[in-house]
Amino acid sequence: MRIYNSYKDQVEEFIPIHENQVNMYVCGPTVYNYIHIGNARPVIFFDTVRRFFEAKGYHVKFVSNFTDVDDKIIQKAKDDHLDEMVVANHYIDAFLKDLEGLNCKTDYIKPRVTHYMGHIENFIKELVDKGYAYTIHGDVYFRVEKIKDYGILSNRQIEDLKSGARIDINPDKESPLDFTLWKKTTEGLNFESPFSKGRPGWHTECVAMIDDVFGEKIDIHGGGADLKFPHHENEIAQSKALHNHGLANYWMHNGRVSIKDTKMSKSLGNVILVKDVEDKMPLRYFLLSTHYRSPLNYDDEGFQMYVKEFEKLESSLKQLFRKLDLQDQIKQVDIENHEIKQILKDFDDALEEDFNTANAITALQSLLKVINVSIRKKESNDYYNQLNQAAHYMIGILGLKVKLEPMSQNDREMYHQWELARKNKDFKLADQLRNELTERGIL
Template sequence: MTIRVYNTLTGNKEEFESIEEGKVKIYSCGPTVYDYFHIGNARAFVVPDIIKRYLEYKGYQVTHVLNFTDVDDKMIKRANEEGVSIQQLADRFIAAFFEDVTALNLKEADFYPRATEHISEMIELIEDLIRQGYAYQSEEDVYFRIEKFEEYGKLSKQKLEDLEVGARVDVSDKKENPLDFTLWKASEEEPMWDSPWGAGRPGWHLECSVMSRKYLGDRFDIHTGGVDLVFPHHENEIAQSEACCGQQVVNYWLHNGYINIDGEKMSKSLGNFFTTREILSKYPARVVRLFLITKHYRSPINFSDQELENTATGLARLENVVEKIKYLVEQEVVTGQLDGAELKELAMKKKEKFIAAMDDDFNTALAIGTLYELAKEVNRFVNSEQFELTKSVKETLVEINQLFKRLGEDVLGIELAVEEGKDQQLVDSLVELLLNVREEVREKQEYQLADQIRDRLGELGIEVKDTPQGSQWKLS
């Protein structure tokens, strides 16, 4: 079975073929680190994570690059407002990024390059483009000459004339064509770097061209990002990279849809956004993650608390069945006639359906549906009157348990079994509950019972100390 992916470049679903057999190289546009990222941004990180996980499931060795944009107008503005350096600001929000993204169960990328660490390579690229006639210096700025790049517009399917008609680009005397975009911008204040054209800073699209090439080579498989990056960011990136290399650089361009609020795009400029951090404080991270993948990655998602609540309820259903299986698998088998083969066959069918769904342009919505179907089959089987835990049944349940783990946890990244952290919280609240009851017992002077509780807890490894400030406990 081959994977089919929708490629923005061709506008079609295509069979996925990696450049190098068994290996896939992915570049994802990461955040501009001037603030906490919002839930819409989170989708742009979760989507490539799912793609990566699934490709790994299929046996590919994946190299993944996710960049940090740490120099641009927003960075500068924010740093000035807060009276910190660009670098301090970036460090702070990169740290926050990793916290949030870890909570969302993203697998680590192989490289997290920062734009500011690649200025010299960017300058080299500009020099190269000037040499080839794709770029020109105008006063102390350098621009890309789009008319020289004949394929300009191929990604966004825009014609130059049409773009010019609707253009809202700054008209500048310095440019040959209003659509020419900046490669180097003269600047007299920090952040700035020396260059052959004077002090300044790089244009916005340059970093991805440079960093993808440095870490993934002249040609790589997949480039991801939100749909809003199609134009101009990715269009310009293609222009730079391909003008320079003289060949197609990216084979598959994959773009995820937005998160909307009341049907309108969530964005920082509109102010209608929630930070991921904020949402993670209200809902378990795996619920948030599941919410982000219950719809196909290219479709828009409307964000609402109601939907998040629904997702949580639905997830509980899957968790319940996994817990049930885990419980059964730990029980002693009985001798009996019940055969697990039929259930196993059903499970294998669901697995195939899951894989077929993911093969079809990473259709997580359909894939998740098959997990629910499997859950239903298991529940039905386990709750039937003739159910008995025979050896054969137990073996099947063990396999189904692994299936949930492999598909749900490894591929989709949704933890279904009780997590350590959750366990710990549970222990805390259970012990607190018990100690509260014990306190009431003590007030009634029923000390025999109170002591019994303390002793029994002690046997379980929970040491209880009665102090004037109340009962305290710790794991011994």
């Protein structure tokens, strides 16, 4: 397994800290709105990463947070005349529903900031005690310049950052680079702390929760490329200050999604929400069709291509399944066929090389071709089962769900009547039965 490590800007062999175990953390949503397809990209991608690791026999401890205290939530609560926690809970539920629609696993560890206040406080306190942070007027800031190699992840020099820094209106900070660990405020949801009544800074939440949930350096930390700076850079800085390590061995960042070659943003009004996309599986297919590090552009016409592709996948697998199902012959077999084995190998090879889902999909497509050819021929049930199993292995890792229900006795009879009608050239009856079978999702 090889992974492109953003921290070093190179592809590296993946070596887990603990054998057969992968500890990974992905920055989760701030729950003040429904997620859009750009948010869905890391969600789907890292779910696929998890699935592949699991398929390869790793135990994956997958953690992704909910930021449920934030200025944007306060604003949203004001706008909607609701309690902040009501807002947060609503969008957490909506997020999980979107996840299910996208066929992402939801059985992962989901720390919420509001449940970790004690730990976050202690974390900040320790930073202060060690001299890496300072309090002033109730606010707490991190001393960035105490971290000597600050900027490695995002490839920035401290000097450049200083000269490029916007005019800082906050004279309390020792340096414009310093970032907030604790913000004194009584507006919105706030918490008592030794520093002041207030809220934690976003950059400290993730690292404090990782600290508590894992209690050690983790294998993989993931998120969108735009989180590299300053968010992830600041997480690393805090971890170095407190634990003398860079938080994660491998940093993975996915590219952005744009819409019709334009940045997706609420002010431009070109946001596509996941909940509004009818074709959830084609969306997943689409988002995996480009390598995760490349930028991805969405437009309706292009997307139709993937809707069609997914339908093709669905119909081929359905026909194969039906062939076996009609004879009650679906069973576990050993995959021995050379061609199928080669395709499986191509699939695994693609994913093992920095999760190249685009090439993995190509392998899936070549299996589909083999399936389609075989369906027209008379092949053994054993061979069909090998194909079926290989296909399900692949779509299981890619997380592409295809509805395949075994036929009822009634369905079977109807199917046989249809065949009989065609044989007897009773095309009127045959067409009628065909329509019925199609409606029932059999054909």
